[in-house]
Amino acid sequence: MSESIVEILGLRKVYAGKNPVTAVDGIDLHVPSGLIYGLLGPNGAGKTTTISIATTRAIPTAGSVKIAGIDVVAHPALARCVIGVVPQYNTLDRSCTAFENIYFHCRYFGMAKQVAAQRTAQLLEQFRLSDRAAAYPQALSGGLAQRLQIARAIAHHPKVLFLDEPSAGLDPQSRIAMWDAVQALRGEGITVVLTTHYMEEADAICDRVAIIDHGKILIEDSPAALKASVGGDIIYDLRMRGVRDSGLLEKELATIEGVTRVEVIEGGLRVLARVQDGLLAKVVTTANEYGLRDVTTIEPSLETVFIRLTGRDLRE
Ligand SMILES: Nc1ncnc2c1ncn2[C@@H]1O[C@H](COP(=O)(O)OP(=O)(O)O)[C@@H](O)[C@H]1O
Ligand SMILES: [Mg+2]
DSSP: OOOEEEEEEEEEEEEOSSSOEEEEEEEEEEEETTOEEEEEOOTTSSHHHHHHHHTTSSOOSEEEEEETTEETTTOHHHHHHHEEEEOSSOOOOTTSOHHHHHHHHHHHTTOOHHHHHHHHHHHHHHTTOGGGTTOOGGGSOHHHHHHHHHHHHTTTOOSEEEEESTTTTOOHHHHHHHHHHHHHGGGGTOEEEEEESOHHHHHHHOSEEEEEETTEEEEEEOHHHHHHTTSOSEEEEEEESSOSOHHHHHHHHHTSTTEEEEEEETTEEEEEEOOOTTHHHHHHHHHHTTOEEEEEEEOOOHHHHHHHHHSSOSOO
16 A cells, blocks of 8 residues: 555544534545545535644644644644645735745745745746746736745645645636646645545546545545446436336336436436447437436536435535
């Protein structure tokens, strides 16, 4: 088994108060080195709280987080040397230029002036920000500001980069540019842990995804394996005109080659299947005899996985 660079054990966080909130409710997580790892879940799932604890910004109620073997609660200063953080909200220094934002970060982490200047120039180049070196954060678009935050976060060569909702508020084009920038970090051996409530994002860039809800991890695997767990690579939702004999139809559909499962849904049936030639035609012909109203074709996504696990939609 490959080494886990992030080890979370029995993590809990209860926000005290008149109505205490259990934001993280017993999370165990092992992130293998070199991966892009996603925490996917709806708003309020506990993603930010988990990241805040892992990055020494919050203290857990119970449990532990180790990064590269360093206990973040016992040794926060040491831990900060091996982690980079891009929080959910822009934390660029508005009184400093793009260059200075990275440069002072390098200096803070102990680099000599010349080394810091070189590293800054190299990062501006790498993140295609060289022509904006003298710009102040408020003059940068959301996409450029986000790239600058990532560049700054990795300036001290951390082993793990934490990104909290990295594409929140970005337009689709900037989102894809950000994905490219994050994927390029693979080549530098940086492990990335990101949170997102966009299933497309988790699917597009993560090697592994933990689906989290109400402070608990529901399931954890590669996006492909998670989607395969749905039990078919195509789903047909059949809406029926007054279901006369859905039990019989259910049985008939189940005998069609490729069909892996048939379930009752509101107003009809759901057919899960392995794609093959002529499948849809057979399903429709069969269902027609029972009064088919219409068919919707769905490709399983991480959204489908979430709905199957919780009965709810990811986008609330
Ligand atoms: N500082 C806080 N004080 C009290 N409750 C909080 C605080 N921060 C977050 N919460 C609550 O904890 C739960 C998890 O929040 P959060 O970790 O921000 O989830 P996510 O990032 O997945 O949206 C939510 O119910 C939220 O309202
Ligand atoms: Mg959050």
